[in-house]
Amino acid sequence: MKHFVLPLMAMFISVSAASAQTAKDVFDPEAKLTYLGIDFTKARIIGDAGANTDDIVEHQYANINQKVVNEPKKYDLAGAFKRKEVSTAIGPVNKRNNKIDPDKIKSDDSDDYQKLKPEDITALVKGFDFEGKTGLGLLFVMEGFNKTKKEISMYVTLVDMKAKKVLFTERMEGKLGMAFGYANVYLTGVKKVVDDIEKKKYKEWKSTHGG
Numbered sequence: 350m351k352h353f354v355l356p357l358m359a360m361f362i363s364v365s366a367a368s369a370q371t372a373k374d375v376f377d378p379e380a381k382l383t384y385l386g387i388d389f390t391k392a393r394i395i396g397d398a399g400a401n402t403d404d405i406v407e408h409q410y411a412n413i414n415q416k417v418v419n420e421p422k423k424y425d426l427a428g429a430f431k432r433k434e435v436s437t438a439i440g441p442v443n444k445r446n447n448k449i450d451p452d453k454i455k456s457d458d459s460d461d462y463q464k465l466k467p468e469d470i471t472a473l474v475k476g477f478d479f480e481g482k483t484g485l486g487l488l489f490v491m492e493g494f495n496k497t498k499k500e501i502s503m504y505v506t507l508v509d510m511k512a513k514k515v516l517f518t519e520r521m522e523g524k525l526g527m528a529f530g531y532a533n534v535y536l537t538g539v540k541k542v543v544d545d546i547e548k549k550k551y552k553e554w555k556s557t558h559g560g
Contacts, residue, residue, distance in 0.1 A: 370484060370510075370511075371509075371516070372517060374485050375516055375517050376431075376554070376555045376558070378431045378433075380485055382430055382485050382486075382507075383436040383437070383438050383484060383487065384426050384438070384487045385438055385486045386441075386443065387410075387413060387414055387417070387489040387491055387503070387539070388473065388477075388490045389410050389446045390473070391469065391492065392454065392494065393456040393461040393494075394454050395455075395456045395457070395458070395459060395493055395497065400455055403451045405454070406446070406447070406451045407451075409531050409532045409535075410443075411443050411447075412532045413535055414439045415439070416532065416536055417536070417539065418439060424536075425543060426543060429543050429547040429551060430546070430551060435487070438482060440480065441477065441480050445477075459495075461493060462495045463492070464492065464493075467518055470490055470506055473490060474488070474508050474514065474515050475513050477508075479511075482510045484511070485508070486507065486509075486510045487506070487507055487508075488506045489503050490504040490506055490518075491503045494535060499524060500522050500523060500524045500525055501522065501523050501525065501538035502520060502521070502523075503520070503521060504518050504519065504521075505519055505521055505542065505546065517554070517558070519550075519554075523540070524538060524541055525538045
């Protein structure tokens with residue numbers, strides 16, 4: 350089940366691009382886009398009793414975020430969102446992820462794989478410290494790592510960083526492939542999501558909501 354939210358207020362408030370972003374900026378290739386990384390603060394690891402959660406929080410989450418930034422050709426965010434380039438700023442999300450309690454991220458409840466709703470993403474963004482950055486931001490909010498289904502789920506979210514407002518969010522899933530190491534297994538799912546956006550989802554989103 351997928352969820353989509355596109356606040357009407359973002360479409361109708363008449364303000365300059367310098368002071369606020371609008372939903373249409375998401376689909377404007379000339380609008381600067383800053384990639385903010387993957388927020389794991391709401392994520393649950395489902396069906397993996399042996400997961401070393403201390404290591405995952407202390408090392409793997411930061412490793413995953415760094416690899417996406419360091420390998421732009423593999424995780425082609427610019428191509429996916431039809432930009433010449435995408436800026437990156439993963440410091441704030443790493444600070445948030447470092448505060449996760451390792452004892453609370455494992456789950457045996459399969460419903461946790463679809464537990465987040467658009468309003469949860471709205472609340473998360475309102476509480477996010479963008480450290481003074483403004484403009485259009487791209488944030489991946491991870492929902493779950495499902496070992497049984499061998500896939501991840503996350504909300505692809507675009508935000509007005511100054512207003513701390515969600516402009517667009519949609520839940521997506523990515524199948525996990527064969528890889529060595531926890532971070533690399535996780536990243537196969539992230540890559541599937543990015544590739545799916547580039548191949549078809551962005552076009553669908555723009556056609557339906559791009560104005």
